[in-house]
Amino acid sequence: MPSLASGKPCAICGKPAAEKFRPFCSQRCKDVDLHRWLSGRYAVPAVEAEEDELGLPEPDEPPPPLAPRRRGFD
Ligand SMILES: [Zn+2]
Numbered sequence: 001m002p003s004l005a006s007g008k009p010c011a012i013c014g015k016p017a018a019e020k021f022r023p024f025c026s027q028r029c030k031d032v033d034l035h036r037w038l039s040g041r042y043a044v045p046a047v048e049a050e051e052d053e054l055g056l057p058e059p060d061e062p063p064p065p066l067a068p069r070r071r072g073f074d
Pocket residue numbers: 010011012013014015024025026029
């Protein structure tokens with residue numbers, strides 16, 4: 001069994017993983033894995049809605065950064 005220098009093969013298609021996209025072989029396979037992960041997460045909207053009613057903190061949007069003002073030039 002030959003050992004690959006780059007480690008594990010791509011989890012999506014089984015090709016040797018590329019250094020740039022580890023642990024995947026390409027951006028495409030990386031996207032495929034991401035989409036799988038997201039669809040698995042969003043497959044349970046009912047649970048998320050329930051948890052929301054239990055009072056989970058909502059992510060607050062940070063206020064816009066204040067632009068520095070130079071009064072001398074107003
Ligand atoms: Zn791949």
